[in-house]
Amino acid sequence: MLETLGSLATGFEIALQPQFLAYAFAGCVIGTLVGMLPGLGPLAGISLLLPGTFGLSPTAALIMLAGVYYGAMYGGSTTSILMRIPGEAASVMTCIDGYAMTQKGRGGAALAVAAIGSFVAGTLSVVGLMLLAPPLAEFAIRFGPAEYTSLLVVGLIVLAYMSGSSMPKMLAMAALGLLCGMIGMDVMTGYARFTGDVIALRDGLGIVPVAVGLFGISEIILSAAKAREVSVRQPKLRELVPTGAELKASVGPIARGSVLGFLIGIIPGSAHIISSFVSYGIERRLSKTPERFGKGAVEGVAGPESANNAAASGAFVPMLALGVPSGPIPAVMLAAIMIHGVIPGPLLIAERPEIFWGFIASMYVGNVVLLLLNLPLVGIFIQVLRIPYRYLYPLILTLCVIGVYAVGQSVVDIWIMIAMGFLGYGMRKLGYEPAPLVLGMVIAPQLELSFRQALALSGGSYSIFVARPVSAALLALALVLLALSVRTALTRRADWRQRLGLEERA
Amino acid sequence: MERAPSAAPGTPPSGGGGLRDDYVTGAALALAGILIAWQSWHYPMGSLAEPGPGYLPFALGIALGVFGALIVAAGGRSPAFRWERFGDGLKALAILAGLAFAALALERLGYRITIAVLLFYYLGVLERRPWITVLVLMMVVSLGSHYLFARLLRVPLPIGVFGF
Numbered sequence: 001m002l003e004t005l006g007s008l009a010t011g012f013e014i015a016l017q018p019q020f021l022a023y024a025f026a027g028c029v030i031g032t033l034v035g036m037l038p039g040l041g042p043l044a045g046i047s048l049l050l051p052g053t054f055g056l057s058p059t060a061a062l063i064m065l066a067g068v069y070y071g072a073m074y075g076g077s078t079t080s081i082l083m084r085i086p087g088e089a090a091s092v093m094t095c096i097d098g099y100a101m102t103q104k105g106r107g108g109a110a111l112a113v114a115a116i117g118s119f120v121a122g123t124l125s126v127v128g129l130m131l132l133a134p135p136l137a138e139f140a141i142r143f144g145p146a147e148y149t150s151l152l153v154v155g156l157i158v159l160a161y162m163s164g165s166s167m168p169k170m171l172a173m174a175a176l177g178l179l180c181g182m183i184g185m186d187v188m189t190g191y192a193r194f195t196g197d198v199i200a201l202r203d204g205l206g207i208v209p210v211a212v213g214l215f216g217i218s219e220i221i222l223s224a225a226k227a228r229e230v231s232v233r234q235p236k237l238r239e240l241v242p243t244g245a246e247l248k249a250s251v252g253p254i255a256r257g258s259v260l261g262f263l264i265g266i267i268p269g270s271a272h273i274i275s276s277f278v279s280y281g282i283e284r285r286l287s288k289t290p291e292r293f294g295k296g297a298v299e300g301v302a303g304p305e306s307a308n309n310a311a312a313s314g315a316f317v318p319m320l321a322l323g324v325p326s327g328p329i330p331a332v333m334l335a336a337i338m339i340h341g342v343i344p345g346p347l348l349i350a351e352r353p354e355i356f357w358g359f360i361a362s363m364y365v366g367n368v369v370l371l372l373l374n375l376p377l378v379g380i381f382i383q384v385l386r387i388p389y390r391y392l393y394p395l396i397l398t399l400c401v402i403g404v405y406a407v408g409q410s411v412v413d414i415w416i417m418i419a420m421g422f423l424g425y426g427m428r429k430l431g432y433e434p435a436p437l438v439l440g441m442v443i444a445p446q447l448e449l450s451f452r453q454a455l456a457l458s459g460g461s462y463s464i465f466v467a468r469p470v471s472a473a474l475l476a477l478a479l480v481l482l483a484l485s486v487r488t489a490l491t492r493r494a495d496w497r498q499r500l501g502l503e504e505r506a
Numbered sequence: 507m508e509r510a511p512s513a514a515p516g517t518p519p520s521g522g523g524g525l526r527d528d529y530v531t532g533a534a535l536a537l538a539g540i541l542i543a544w545q546s547w548h549y550p551m552g553s554l555a556e557p558g559p560g561y562l563p564f565a566l567g568i569a570l571g572v573f574g575a576l577i578v579a580a581g582g583r584s585p586a587f588r589w590e591r592f593g594d595g596l597k598a599l600a601i602l603a604g605l606a607f608a609a610l611a612l613e614r615l616g617y618r619i620t621i622a623v624l625l626f627y628y629l630g631v632l633e634r635r636p637w638i639t640v641l642v643l644m645m646v647v648s649l650g651s652h653y654l655f656a657r658l659l660r661v662p663l664p665i666g667v668f669g670f
Contacts, residue, residue: 052659168580172535172573175566179542182566186559193549193559194542221601225594390635391643394628397601398621398647401608406661414609418602425598429591430531431584448562460555489580 004130011357015365020063023056024362027064028369031071032381036079038223038389040396041089042072042272043438044216046332047208048399050339051406058340059355063362065333070122070312070363073272074370077114077305078378079385082107090272090308093280097293097300104296106246108239113250113298114305115374121258121306122367125313128262129320130360133349136321140346143322145453146464150474151324152447155268157478159327159436160485162267162274167485170436173427177437180205181444188452200412207335207442209404209413211328213420214427214434216400221425224393240375242298250302253283257306264307265314268326268439275311276304313363320356322346324443328435331442528581536574543567597632604628616666617656621648 014020034045046065053061076091081098094114101110143151156178160170183194184204195201242250257279264275283303284293293300318326323344325331334344342352349356374381404417424434458464466472543564552558604627611620622644630640655661 051661052655055660166577166580168573168576172570172577175570175573176535176538179563179566179570182563189550189559191550191559193563194545217602217605221598222594224601225597390633391629393601394625394633395647397605397628398624398651401605401612401621401624402651402655402661402663405612406655406663409662409664411609411613414605414612418605418609421605422598422602430527432531451562452557455555455557460553 004134007353007357008130008361010353011359011361012364014059014354014358015063015361020060020358020362021365023060023064024067024366025369027067028071028074028366028373031068031073032075032078032370032373033384034068035072035075035077035091036381036384037392037396038079038085038219041215041219042069043211043329043332044219044400045072046329046336047211048216048403050208050332050336051403053336054339058337058342058352059358061336061340062333062355062359063366065336066316066359066363067366067369069329069333070118070309070366071370073305073309073312074115074118074374075381076308077118077301078111078374078382081110081114081301082382083385090276090311091305092273093276093304094301096280097295097297100294100296101298101301105239106296106298109242109246110298110301111378112240112242112375113246113302115371117250117254117257117302117306118309119367119371120254121261121310122313122370123364124258125262125265125310126360126363126367129313129316129363132266133317133321133356136317137346137349140322143346143470144468145450145457146468146471147474148324148450149447149454150465150471150478151322152443152450154474154478155324155326155443156436156440157481159268159439161481162264165431165433167482167489169432173432173434174436174440177440177442178444178447179440180210180437181441182448187445187449198412200408200410204445205416205441206408206413207332207438208407209417210420210441211332211438212400212404213417213422214424214438215328217397217417217421218424218428218434220393220396220400221421222428223389240378246298249298252286253279253299253303254306256282256286257303258310261307261310262314265311266317266326268318271311271315271327272308272329275307279303279307316359319344320348320359323348324446325439328438328442331439335442525587526581526584527587528577528584530587532574532577532579532581534574535577536571539567539570539572539574541567542570600632601628604632611666613664614666616668616670617663618648618652618670619666619668621651 015024030049031042031045034040034042046068049065049068053064056064073090076086077094077098079085080091080094082102084095084099086092086095098107098110098114101107156174157171160167160174181204184202185192192202260279260282261275264278265271280300280303283299284290287293287297287299315326315330318324319330319334323334323346325334337344337355342348342355400417401414404413405411407413427434454464455462464471465475544567546560546563546567549560549563550558551560551564604624607627608620608624611623615623625644625647626640629635629643630637652663656663
């Protein structure tokens, strides 16, 4: 414990340096904007900002991108509450009661509760991250290729299971993603696969064009087609103060949302989205007056907003401790630090403590920055939404072209972005989720490498995956989840995911 | 939003036979799986004990085919497939066409001209904004973003045949 505090102090020495403070601040501001603008979620925002971080140190890059990530969680709540527009998907649940509160003239209080909840949850879950990641990393140092193979497989299956959407669809997307990740040179032999005659494809598909296309472009073309002008209502500062009753009602949901969000965040999946759905469902079930939900219950804002911020931090646990992304956003952030030559994995915390602890400390700082930024300045931020979408989307698309080109200095990346944008458009229309595709694509090289290394180690015997206890346990978990899904599909029974409101109702 | 509206529960089954969303998408995925498996078959497969570069893509192609078939099999309750749902498809294609132009032009015309033309297309042609606004935005964004990215952030941006 003392050691942790000592390391944290070192981290604060780094994070409080003016330059890193500036990056955290810039990240938080950009993130808030990204979260507010429809068509730009945290993933597209982080991907687009990636080239801008090439000139920075890995610590600065990570601090800024993390600022964008949790800034987006704050920003998304603002538009949900004031305008019933979820700036990004994790805020969908906030729309319901947040907007109802706005209609009752309590929009300011809803914003305040959301900001306070996000702050508390964000801070608590950083404590969790700080305490959990180092021991987990120490445990994972003993992981061999067999464990990593099983871990990555389980990650994909948990993601598919947690979504509450159709399992075959999610697995099909994961398989497609893995296949996309195998485009290019084979990791072990250098043999070129699925490249056609395009030399640029030999290095594989980049995560940035794929993420920007699937999550950014597809959303933009969907929104642009049905663009409408919105009326912006600016809350007055004095409205921001919640009443005592509102605060009292929020304490439980914030506490539960923090713990729940953090735990869900660790599990692979679009954690920030899922956690807000689960939190809303739980609060409604626990409430003595569930009929108030949907009509402006402050618990319906406090819970989901706390949960999605806690999940954002929880998602960093596997990323920093194991070097394994739990979802598309940590995947892009891993790519960001790998560009700087930092090798993610269980040794990261021991070998590059300045990155890990600087990052942890900067998250505390970032949460304070966001609280200060979002409450008093919310009136200024929402002015951005006065820009009509027909002006906004061409600018965002321009940014996408610059961002995607700048990563690899290659026009091929722009073509990939266009193709993925088209694919994402179709997927959204037809009820497919892009998250497992992106995650599959990112982990494919690592999965294939560890799979083949494990077989090389065992002399070609597949028993290595069940002979090693950690690997066997992980595979057993995957089988259980698959069996549960099959049972649900066969009996067509509503299982816990529906009961908790995890089924999409957006 | 990252989450697509799901086709699954809550959608009233519109009864009867006919083409459904999941029949179309499942069949497409299954076909893609078969094609990928067939393509991978031509790569060095290695053996079960020592997989080659074609092994996992082949296995995944087969898996994709199976998942596609499962989606078709369970697709009876999915919404009826309607082309009308893609009524905004033309606008979507028009927007993507602008990006395709950018991909073609960026290294030929250079960054600044490409971005200016791109904005002219989106704001002037697609959205029919007042021409003076379009003109101002074209200039400000193409030159301003170039200054920001190329000068301040030192991101190398392409120079075209005109030398800028």
